[in-house]
Each structure stands twice: as structure tokens, then as C-alpha cells.
Amino acid sequence: MAHCMLNQNSKVxxxxxxxxxxxxxxxxxxxxxxxxxxxxxxxLAFAGLNRFxxxxxxxxxxxxxxxxxxxxxxxxxxxxxxxxKGEDVVLxxxxxxxxxxxxxxxxxxxxxxxxEWPDGSPELVSGEGIFVEELRRELNSxxxxxxxxxxxxxxxxxxxxxxxxxxxxxxxxKEG
Amino acid sequence: xxRDERSFRVALxxxxxxxxxxxxxxxIAVAADAGWGVMQxxxxxxxxxxxxxxLFEVAExxxxxxxxxxxxxxxxxxxxxADALARxxxxxxxxxxxxxxVVLKEFLDARPxxxxxxxxxxxxx
Numbered sequence: 001m002a003h004c005m006l007n008q009n010s011k012v013x014x015x016x017x018x019x020x021x022x023x024x025x026x027x028x029x030x031x032x033x034x035x036x037x038x039x040x041x042x043x044l045a046f047a048g049l050n051r052f053x054x055x056x057x058x059x060x061x062x063x064x065x066x067x068x069x070x071x072x073x074x075x076x077x078x079x080x081x082x083x084x085k086g087e088d089v090v091l092x093x094x095x096x097x098x099x100x101x102x103x104x105x106x107x108x109x110x111x112x113x114x115x116e117w118p119d120g121s122p123e124l125v126s127g128e129g130i131f132v133e134e135l136r137r138e139l140n141s142x143x144x145x146x147x148x149x150x151x152x153x154x155x156x157x158x159x160x161x162x163x164x165x166x167x168x169x170x171x172x173x174k175e176g
Numbered sequence: 177x178x179r180d181e182r183s184f185r186v187a188l189x190x191x192x193x194x195x196x197x198x199x200x201x202x203x204i205a206v207a208a209d210a211g212w213g214v215m216q217x218x219x220x221x222x223x224x225x226x227x228x229x230x231l232f233e234v235a236e237x238x239x240x241x242x243x244x245x246x247x248x249x250x251x252x253x254x255x256x257x258a259d260a261l262a263r264x265x266x267x268x269x270x271x272x273x274x275x276x277x278v279v280l281k282e283f284l285d286a287r288p289x290x291x292x293x294x295x296x297x298x299x300x301x
């Protein structure tokens with residue numbers, strides 16, 4: 001699971017929607033008997049706690065890709081161990097995130113410079129975040145199938161906790 | 177936009193408190209109740225090389241939190257953590273090996289106000 005679900009302190013400024021642990025998704029995992037494995041936050045160690053909100057294009061540099069590839073190697077190691085033990089794996093990301101989005105990321109090729117933009121979400125587009133792309137590449141290189149995915153949808157307009165829970169439950173319930 | 181809700185408190189949790197065995201201490205439940213975020217430490221069944229890579233990333237993130245005045249504690253034990261933290265200039269934070277949830281909750285609740293929060297409130301720190 002994405003780092004911030006267990007640690008909202010890793011969020012970009014103004015992005016933490018609770019003190020520490022975002023429990024709705026954790027609760028589902030616990031109820032269904034799933035083991036929890038936390039991934040590192042790609043943005044925290046790279047751009048730091050004082051980073052600005054950003055879209056994919058602002059992070060899509062060779063240096064950030066190298067950073068994500070390093071993290072992806074560590075995460076792929078974890079996944080490989082679990083797959084070797086015959087365990088089922090599901091990837092829980094953060095929808096709308098430039099790095100952790102699993103089906104929705106953020107994009108705006110013109111964004112840059114002085115960080116002023118209106119609230120709203122015109123930057124949301126279908127696609128994966130940069131870390132998730134690097135993880136897909138790493139798992140593919142090892143011949144490991146990419147896990148089923150679901151995501152925290154707090155950043156998505158119309159977010160509804162019950163709908164999010166239903167998606168996570170359905171994803172967990174599918175055959176691995 | 178609503179106020180940022182972060183607690184500026186992060187617990188490094190050994191895996192047995194994240195994925196507790198039957199009868200074990202549910203560190204996630206306690207941390208959630210106490211308003212702490214969690215960084216999970218590698219499970220004991222990972223090969224040393226895998227655990228080492230994961231601890232490297234944990235340490236880099238811990239360094240960022242510490243530099244910004246977040247409170248950091250260790251719950252449980254993890255081989256290799258001290259070395260990983262030392263590589264980024266950190267010592268092992270205050271730690272506890274709780275035998276029950278009440279002890280863990282008391283430990284977390286008794287921590288001093290994080291330096292980052294004291295700064296935000298205008299105190300010297």
C-alpha cells in the first residue's frame with residue numbers, strides 16, 4: 001500500500017486529511033485478513049516535506065525516474081518474496097497522485113514557475129503515476145505479473161468513502 | 177481547502193505490530209487512536225539484502241521527518257535499523273517493546289510536543 005495510507009505526515013502540505021493513519025482502507029484489509037506492506041513515499045525523500053503540489057510533468061525527470069526505479073527495486077523485492085510464497089498481492093495506490101496514481105494521475109504540461117493555480121482538478125487524467133510505471137517496469141523485467149490495483153480516491157472530485165471501500169473490496173475479492 | 181490534519185508524529189513499527197500474530201499487539205489500531213503515523217519496518221521473513229534495501233528507504237524518510245522537527249519513535253525491534261539510521265546521521269529514536277496496547281498508547285501519549293509543532297505555535301525550539 002501507498003506510504004501515506006499509514007502515514008499522513010508524508011503528504012504534501014495541506015494534503016493530510018487525518019492525523020496519522022487513514023483507516024478506512026486499512027479496516028477493509030484487516031477485515032478481509034490481508035497482510036499489510038507499506039511502500040516508501042516516492043516524493044517524500046526526493047522533494048521533501050516542504051514540496052509543492054505538482055503534476056506528473058514536474059516530476060518526470062531522469063533523476064526522479066532513477067529515484068523511483070530504486071524504490072521500485074525494493075518494492076519488487078518484497079512482492080517477489082510474497083509471490084514465491086504463493087501469496088496473492090494487490091497494489092493500493094493514491095488516485096490523482098503524480099507518482100502513486102494507479103488508474104488516475106495528474107497532468108498539465110504547462111504547469112511550472114510561480115506556484116499559483118486555482119483549486120480544482122483539471123489536471124486529472126487516466127494513467128499511472130511515475131513510481132507505479134517504474135514498478136511495472138521492474139516487475140516486468142523479473143517476469144512477475146503486475147498486481148491488481150485500487151486506490152485512495154480522496155483527491156478525486158466526488159470522492160465517496162463507501163464507493164472507495166466497494167472498489168477496494170472488489171479488488172481484493174478477485175482471483176489472483 | 178481544509179486544514180492539514182497531520183500530527184507531526186511518526187512511529188517506526190516493527191512488522192509484528194503492523195501484522196500482529198494472534199494475541200499480539202495491534203500497533204496500527206493504537207497508533208491510529210493516538211494520532212500517530214506509521215513507517216513499517218521489514219518483516220522478519222525477508223532475506224537480509226531485501227530488508228537492507230527497505231531499511232535504506234525508511235532511514236532516508238526518517239531523516240526528512242527528523243530534520244523538520246517531527247517526533248519519531250521506535251516500536252519493537254528490527255535488525256539493521258540502527259546501521260541504516262546511522263548512515264543518514266540519525267541515532268535510534270526512543271523505543272518501546274510493548275506487551276500490550278495500553279502500554280503502547282501511554283508511551284505515545286506521553287511524548288513531548290514535536291519540535292515542528294512548537295515552532296508552528298511560535299515557541300523557541
